Amino acid sequence: MIDLATVARPIIGAPMAGGPSTPTLVEAVGAAGGFGMLAAGYLTPAALADAMAATRGPFGVNLFCPPDTEPDLASAQAYRESLAQLAQQYAVELPPVAVAAAADDDHWAEKVDLLCERPPAAVSFTFGLPDAETVERLHARDCTLLATVASVADARAAAALGVDAMCVQGPEAGGHRATRRIADEPEDVPLLELIAAVRAAVSVPVIAAGGLMDTAAVEAVLKAGAVAAQVGTALLLADEAGTSATHRAALTDPQFTETAVTRAFTGRPARGLRNDFVERYDTGAPAAYPAVHQLTRPIRAAAAAARNPAHVHLWAGTGWHHARPAPAADIITRLTPA
Ligand SMILES: Cc1cc2nc3c(=O)[nH]c(=O)nc-3n(C[C@H](O)[C@H](O)[C@H](O)COP(=O)(O)O)c2cc1C
Structure with a gap:
């Protein structure tokens, strides 16, 4: 209490x-x-x-x-396809939609x-x-x-x-x-x-x-x-x-000039620093949580391991600076x- x-x-x-x-x-x-x-x-x-x-x-x-709802598999599949090029760039496999969308x-x-x-x-x-x-x-x-x-x-x-x-x-x-x-x-x-x-x-x-x-x-x-x-x-x-370390560095990196609310990383709206991932995927991201979180995870993990803030979720409020x-x-x- x-x-x-x-x-x-x-x-x-x-x-x-x-x-x-x-x-x-x-x-x-x-x-x-x-x-x-x-x-x-x-x-x-x-x-x-x-x-x-x-x-x-x-x-x-x-x-x-x-x-509260199950994800729409067709839109999750389309989102998975849109991520394929980036997955290839990082040489990671994305989980099949059936796995990413499994009850969680x-x-x-x-x-x-x-x-x-x-x-x-x-x-x-x-x-x-x-x-x-x-x-x-x-x-x-x-x-x-x-x-x-x-x-x-x-x-x-x-x-x-x-x-x-x-x-x-x-x-x-x-x-x-x-x-x-x-x-x-x-x-x-x-x-x-x-x-x-x-x-x-x-x-x-x-x-x-x-x-x-x-x-x-x-x-x-x-x-x-x-x-x-x-x-x-x-x-x-x-x-x-x-x-x-990647998140810490990004929070004081002058290349980031604004935050955005996006479903691109997880399928639920979240505010973070606007980076290349937000630019590329915000528009197509479906309201499918946690399926999108699972789909983007390998890319985010590989980008974090490479200390590349461009493809990691960098949560931050509007006052981050x-x-x-x-x-x-x-x-x-x-x-x-x-
Ligand atoms: C990195 C990060 C992770 C967060 N994770 C959670 C969480 O697990 N549960 C939760 O209720 N809120 C979470 N929040 C939201 C906070 O509870 C809170 O609403 C928010 O940080 C307040 O805005 P501010 O970041 O501008 O201070 C998170 C916020 C940040 C920045």
Whole structure:
């Protein structure tokens, strides 16, 4: 159980799946007076258990909710064909569509069981909402439940489920947009407006996320009524973050001049630095998650191994150019209003 009003600093270290959110980062955010979140996404249940065991102090865990629809195989096949030339360039085999599109719920049931067995202080959800039974089971273990939402309609649905707080994600956010359904196109109501609209619609506390890179931005969301700010991109260059070398280098590379929201890498909309892969594949990318994630994976892995940022997903929020390498404690302190 976590009472956000009692956390020393109103800063939550965003869960960042794919490497950045290490136990060391989560612990450092907590030790600095904030609250850190482990990212369960893409991990096996055993790897999640290890990460939880390795993290000291109160922390939260973020889960990807299972996909709401099955992918359209024809559009996944067409996308696979469009990737063939790049696959050849890296000399990698792409999985057949039937394999890439096989049912994959990111080990939802096993992860929920694990969290019920060893409850963390908080559990947050993205990519949809949990079922009522999961809410009941985790509440029975005293977990504070946070739904990540990016629209008023989804905030209402989350409130009806009885979650304890909303993480409201604005369009400025790095990484995947917290759209509920795979086919949903993300809205672009700016964060401060979205906070006001969600607060008017639901009565639970609101945490704000998206593009918060300095004290003034944190101050603004607190003034708008949020109880805390959740920051991702600001921590990507933290000493304790597990951000890959290619991703770190790209975040300070002047060749990248903007971010874009694209389905090209995973099939769900996500914001990252606009690179050659986005240029080439954004238009044809189908709303097929996680099939597209599986299809593009060999190319992304080969490009990362070659330290080539052109064909790797480089998640970043709109404020990425303000990210600086530093110990996480310094970043958290710098973000905290006086
Ligand atoms: C590299 C990266 C990975 C992310 N992974 C997750 C995740 O696993 N689960 C989640 O709920 N949000 C994830 N997010 C989104 C964050 O929770 C948050 O909404 C976002 O970082 C806020 O915007 P900012 O990056 O501008 O601070 C990720 C963001 C980034 C940058």
